[in-house]
Amino acid sequence: MATIREVAKIAGVSIASVSRVLNHPETVSPEKRTTIERVMNDLGFSPNGSARSLALNKTSTIALIVPNILNPIYPEIAKGVEDIIYRRGYNLLFCNTDLDPQKEKNYLDTFLGRRVDGLILVGGFVFSEDIYKIQNQKIPLVLIGRKIPEIQENSVYVDFELGGYLATKHLLDLGHPNVAFIAGPEREAMDRDKQMGYRRALKEKNIPPRDDYVVQGNGEIEGGYLCAKTLMRNRNPPRAIFAANDLMAIGALDAIKDLSLRIPEQVAIVGFDNIKMSALVDPKLTTVSYPAYRMGALAARLLFDTIDSKNIDGKPREIHLQVELKIRKSCGHTGRVQEIFS
Amino acid sequence: MATIREVAKIAGVSIASVSRVLNHPETVSPEKRTTIERVMNDLGFSPNGSARSLALNKTSTIALIVPNILNPIYPEIAKGVEDIIYRRGYNLLFCNTDLDPQKEKNYLDTFLGRRVDGLILVGGFVFSEDIYKIQNQKIPLVLIGRKIPEIQENSVYVDFELGGYLATKHLLDLGHPNVAFIAGPEREAMDRDKQMGYRRALKEKNIPPRDDYVVQGNGEIEGGYLCAKTLMRNRNPPRAIFAANDLMAIGALDAIKDLSLRIPEQVAIVGFDNIKMSALVDPKLTTVSYPAYRMGALAARLLFDTIDSKNIDGKPREIHLQVELKIRKSCGHTGRVQEIFS
DNA sequence: CTGAAAGCGCTAACAA
DNA sequence: TTGTTAGCGCTTTCAG
16 A cells, blocks of 8 residues: 555655645645645555554544443443544444453453553453553543442443442332342442342341342343243242343343233332333333443543543542433332333 | 563663564573563563554454444344454454444545454445445455445345345235335445335235335334334324334334234234344344344454455455244234244 | 664654 | 654564
């Protein structure tokens, strides 16, 4: 592929002029500029990004790390990020950790080497030392998800503990005698918070937590399905299930239906995330919602703020957004309910 | 951040040796190597990717362009791609066109400049001249989706026309007197193929196509909802609806339920894509399935094949996969049906 | 096994 | 306004 040098030679100018029309066109005389542009076109010239990055010490790339792209809540966040960075001419280096620590570590290292201009890390388990490497190299970083006291960083988060609490309390208030919890993967810190909220709600009502009412799923539909089946095999099966995410809640819902039990009459279900799908299953799923797209967009803005101002050493900013219980049918609430499109 | 030069100075060796432990460790004496590695560690050194890319003329990056990340079928494909390229140490530059030609063009240009090692383009409208630019620069390219006769390129595709035909024919065979079609966005070439299949099935049964039975949605749930409402306002509403994707089919399903009509008795519905969600709505959605994840993985493999062999000028390879009608409840089929997990 | 040096393609002083 | 030149950080001959 053509280089700046060839363009220069053919156009009969110096490489500096070519570089100028690329970066500061207004500083080049109109005629020369037209010639150069024509030559570029003829040659199908496109400036080499690596060379440019090297010279400018800037890659125009930001990396986004999510736990699982197959959970629709993450594309939602990703879209928020992409919409913002696209406007600034940045590109997205995307990756999926599958909650695999090794994979997360590898990616973090790679991004360090690639000198990404910024990094957005969603949920997951971000306690590895690798995160400190990022901080040491002063790569602008924004965390999305839960608040992490251990790490002083820019973040956009919601209170998952509160969400878990609200969901459980709602179920309890509705009179469901006992509620079970389907946890997500061990490593997912956000899900651990939800579980704490679940426990707090029980405690508040003086209901002793039962180990056999807490099962762990893989965070996917199938996991929720399996967990619900397990729960219902209990000698004293729960009358309500709170799942750490909608995917598992939907799987649970499917399992309960398979068992020919009525939802919410015999088993009530509440999920977490408010993915679109949750409003379309039958019965519609009550869930805890939070503004995923907005979190992505805000994170990207926050990132650019720190990239622009270079105040990387300044104190980190935190944006706290609210969770909200979205009451639909699956929990057995009898009042007016909010439906899709609401 | 530390450079190879500083490492060399501190370790008391030449930069060549440092570079060697980075690239061909076995060619460096053990002692020297250990020293260098220690220094690298102490300094938190990480080789600059841009410099390396520049020197090697290789970015270890492949770009993936999809129309809409919010449609779960695309993350599915993306996952297939990522799983393969991750193992080879490649990174994914990800982007979403929203079917916006300008955005697609921009991204294509950017990727040209970034000298990505390969490009995977999913669906969408790939007829812009920009695609030729990619070919001219001999950037390995793989198309996922439909077969595009106009472009001789590596591709992994399924026959969407056939899918549309099968879906419509199935509905017709089931005795639904008239079937409507909810089309996707104008620009989505794959959806146009589906529509052709729809027409072929009608024609085969000597059913004259009706313009008022073909409506166009935006490819999302809301679009399907709106389209179905429109269709049912018809003086002579259709008794069956074939939607160009599951998202719209699910929206349609919701609309029909809102109208208090029974599915499939009063209105049968068939979708396209077989996203997971389709097996979880009520009634479960009959749909046309194809191996999205596999397509992504195969595309990545194909890409590496051409990257490795550099036979970019060789004749393009095409991988044709099968569509399959996944019969569930929403179409009114009365025989045995395949359910989720099948 | 090791080092010196050229070069990857571009940007940005600095001079003219 | 334009051209010359010195890097950006790395890889890789080529000598030794």
